[in-house]
Amino acid sequence: MIIETKHISSKSITWTLRSAKKSDADALAKLRRQIDCETEFLDRECGEGVLTATDFIQIIETDRLESGHLFLVAEHEDKLIGFTRCERKPLNRFNHQADFGICILKEYWGYGIGRHLISAVLTWADETNIEKVMLSVVEANESAIKLYQSVGFKREGLLLKDRKHADGRYHNTVLMGRMRSSG
Template structure:
């Protein structure tokens, strides 16, 4: 089923930088997202980031660029994105990006808004490339990334095992900002 894309409604959804006070809600949201779709690397219950883990991430003690954006609706987080740089000097020019939106809110322009704001932020930093990986079946995300200039840079064949017992490719994508 293809999701219809609507323009982002800034009166309904509020995008902002995550704060330490969002840690518990981010932990809850991540668990929910893992259970709603198989687009993520994890099976539900694997590699859980609890409130304390998010609190540590959000304290900003890292020496690499790291930005988490959240989307609120009626006081509840419904989506987030994270863009994280690398600590090794050979890779300090790039960052990894990931996004998650509650299934009930797909098609509302949330992913587009998160990606737009992330790219705008990256352009003010030393980062020259954003990279990400996406499962081949996540057509909506792939189209979103392509609309923003991301290109497929490779594939990891039969990389992910889903609950249907089949293996799927991981698509590697990148956006050059130089």
């Protein structure tokens, strides 16, 4: 699915929110690798589960054609600085739900970009009749959990010792969901 491009001013920067394009594939592959190396809050370790530009082209094409898929990017001064994907579950019994993920370059944390990306995803989900948007987040990422809660996500579960990081420490994963309001 494709959304209308928006230019957003937030906390001293102006950036663009738009649908991903095939021409973004190289930049997305580099961006994802960089973000994976900047934080332990994501599922992958640095260099693990790499997606190539070809992989991103396939994902973008699928997401543009499927009404239950959304792939958005955040761009600042012609540079991709973050992205988000939301994908409706394909099985009939779970088709009212979609999985959501987001990542932003660390130097752009705190500018409100995540809140805008999430808002765009939730607006799209509501308009697409997706009743529930779900995500998982490492419990140590307290600022992300607070952000998700502020836009209507609720804690639904906790996976104990779900992640084991390279230093041998275990981390819990919080499962969160946001139901579409009925009014």
